Amino acid sequence: MEDFQSAYQEEKARLDRTLEEIEKQLIALRSIPEYTGHDFTEQVLEASRQSEREQLERSFREPYFGRLDFGEQGKPGTPYYIGKLGVGDPGGKEPIVIDWRAPLASLFYSFTGGESASYEAPEGMIEGLVYLKRNVVIRKGILERVADTYNRDSEGPAVSDEFLVYRLGENKDNRLRDIVSTIQAEQDLIIRAAKNTALIIQGVAGSGKTTVALHRLAFLLYQYKEQITAERMIIFAPNHMFIDYISEVLPELGVGDIQQSTYSDWAAQILGLDTPPQDGSETLTHWFDVTNTKLGRLNDDELPGRFKGSLKFKGILDAFLENIESYCVPPLDFEPWEGAVLSHADILQWFEGEYRHYPVARRKERVLSRIHRWIEMELKKSPSLAAMKERKKKAQQREKAYAKKWPELEPVSLYQELFRAKKSMNAGFPDMSEYIPKSIWKETQTYLKKQTMKEEDLAALLYLFTCINEIEGHMTFDHVVIDEAQDFSPFQVLVLDRFVKGHSFTILGDLSQGIHYYKGVQSWDEMASLFRPEETAYFALTRSYRSTMEIIEFANEILKRGVGAELLAVPVFRSGDPVRLQSAVGDHRETSISQVLEVALSGSYRTAALLTRTLQEAKQLYEYLIDQGIEVHLIDGDKGQYAGGISVLPVYLSKGLEFDAVILTDVDTGHYGPGDAKLLYVGCTRALHELWLLHGDILPDYISTDTPENGL
């Protein structure tokens, strides 16, 4: 207690000094009048002062969160303070606060106890001793908590989890938060991994994948500031609501302007489509239909998403395009008017000779504009103005007709051509129908005729785009994050790689949460095979930070029994209430649900979710609760924003989100079949503190009934 008091006093004094210094710097900066003129250099200087002012203001509220006492070999320990942003000392050599991304700060995360410690600095490996690792909580400039997670002078060599457990026990608000003060060593390795690598991360539910990926972006921007820009980095997330849910982490880390998109939105923009095809609620309802027991047992050739996401489909497109150059140029001379002839041989020479370095769509464009210029030159040779006019009119019509004889070199038209019936295909294109499963070929042909497309077609369309067009500089990325990557297909990633410099990817997901069995991957080897071994690195995160031990153990049991999974989540030692099973059938179903909701929310929890099996049930429950005067939000897959509070949603839409309390309804064999263990696993692992399962008569056999029934 005495130690704690003195540590608190010591930190209080240090905080006062730091705040004083920050204030001094702020006053100095604010005293410089704001520049509003037109001189470019001055404008740049003003922008930099403005950003410095904003950073100092943020540092003033929370200057740092950690202290590390470190001494190089043979030297005594020096205290270093680590914050979300570094604060320089105009008068001294050492910064007052070290940015969490700086090399020395890595020790704060990677040091897990033991005799010596080292970190990689620009000048080489630095070795020494860690004397103290201390967490401090400062809110609005006030010191709230001091907790030592390692002290060389006290008993026990390892770094304690106490502060982490305290942090995890807090209730969450509506958005995902940064974790700079408690990044764990295994997460830090991922955050600081080298840029030009395709990182593939398999992480159990709640292992911090999304959070870590966002921190990695902030790190890369700091570490490679000369080579990369925020605008050229992108996070692909499963839907707009998820983008909204994660939207506060990067600004909190002082990083803005990173693009956040769904694959569909991005693809639509590249392809110039007016509306991006989405996996809307209609498609999801189809694939998550409880009554269709056949759905979970279809093979890849019966699942359009998996077939069109496979490298086999890419092979079909390659074969389709293989000879495209040979049938691009129409096999005839061009004659704009009688007597003026541009031979087929000349046109071919332009297309296959002079312009051969360009992609085909560009070559077509170049050849056609050269023909146009040739016409203009020829027109000038006309014997009279009247003859010239006459020729021009004719030439315009014939030029148009000639251009139409060229195949349309545009991704959507080519894709439609691929699915066209043999008899109506344009000359030269090979018939690939025998290589595409009949049902998929027919279905795709039908909707393409109606000028509609599905999300599953986007990888192929983008691939066609990259085969016939050049990828311009403004389309490329310095780094790409793919979240929920188990739902991405190898073909999607292969196409994306064409837009990414140096295969700089962070690909993260959890195969145990692969509930969209109709698309995505079943093994990470499918992704790794897209890159050379030296370009990839694989990480596994097995520790789960979100839920209590009771919830993790319960969810693990579902995976063990339901899918025979062996790689299970290891909980952080944070204990809570037991998972509760509660019968809620027939007439009592709805009243039980609202009673449980009341109990679950009687504490200090801020967010709760009612997870139903289907969208239809979510809608009904939502109506019922609204009628009861309870304020709830329906999440139906089409919403762009996450409102927090109490949410009602089908379990398959809960992926990626988390809630203080989760109530799963209708957990019985009527709603969850033998193939639905992963779906329930996803639902259960959304809960931070409390989990309730409301059920009918027979529970699925992968639910552990060791958990006692808890009457209300």
Ligand SMILES: Nc1ncnc2c1ncn2[C@@H]1O[C@H](COP(=O)(O)OP(=O)(O)OP(=O)(O)O)[C@@H](O)[C@H]1O
């Ligand atoms: N080192 C950490 N310190 C504190 N909290 C952490 C840490 N790592 C993760 N968390 C918390 O754990 C929760 C889960 O994190 P996140 O959503 O990033 O995990 P995930 O692996 O993407 O989850 P899922 O796949 O289940 O959606 C979040 O509340 C996050 O703040």
